[in-house]
Amino acid sequence: MITRREAALRLDIPLEMAQRHSIPSRLSEEDLAEIESNPPEWLVQSRANRTGKKPVWVQLTCSICGFTEAARPKKWWPPFTYLSCNHHGYDELPEPVEGLVRKELDGIGSRFIGIVDAPPSAG
Numbered sequence: 001m002i003t004r005r006e007a008a009l010r011l012d013i014p015l016e017m018a019q020r021h022s023i024p025s026r027l028s029e030e031d032l033a034e035i036e037s038n039p040p041e042w043l044v045q046s047r048a049n050r051t052g053k054k055p056v057w058v059q060l061t062c063s064i065c066g067f068t069e070a071a072r073p074k075k076w077w078p079p080f081t082y083l084s085c086n087h088h089g090y091d092e093l094p095e096p097v098e099g100l101v102r103k104e105l106d107g108i109g110s111r112f113i114g115i116v117d118a119p120p121s122a123g
Contacts, residue, residue, distance in 0.1 A: 002028075009057050058072075
């Protein structure tokens with residue numbers, strides 16, 4: 001049995017859409033395979049409306065320990081140089097390349113800090 005969240009991940013739809021269209025809280029692999037092979041009208045429509053600009057789900061992986069989780073990306077997330085679990089020390093990542101400035105963004109997924117190494121912004 002798989003959870004509704006796992007089904008949403010595999011169908012690449014938001015969890016809210018899975019709930020709205022009555023995907024049960026637990027379903028079998030066979031039931032999910034049936035949905036994938038014969039998608040309901042709402043799923044066909046949803047996929048047709050996708051612009052492809054932003055994925056519904058992304059895999060977040062710690063650059064230090066390899067911990068991973070799936071999350072819904074936020075519009076404000078920049079491209080990260082590194083992702084780190086919030087319990088790792090600042091000194092566990094490589095130093096930024098010369099000429100780049102490091103910025104940290106808290107609140108990425110359930111436990112990550114996003115690290116962005118970028119040129120200094122003009123004053």
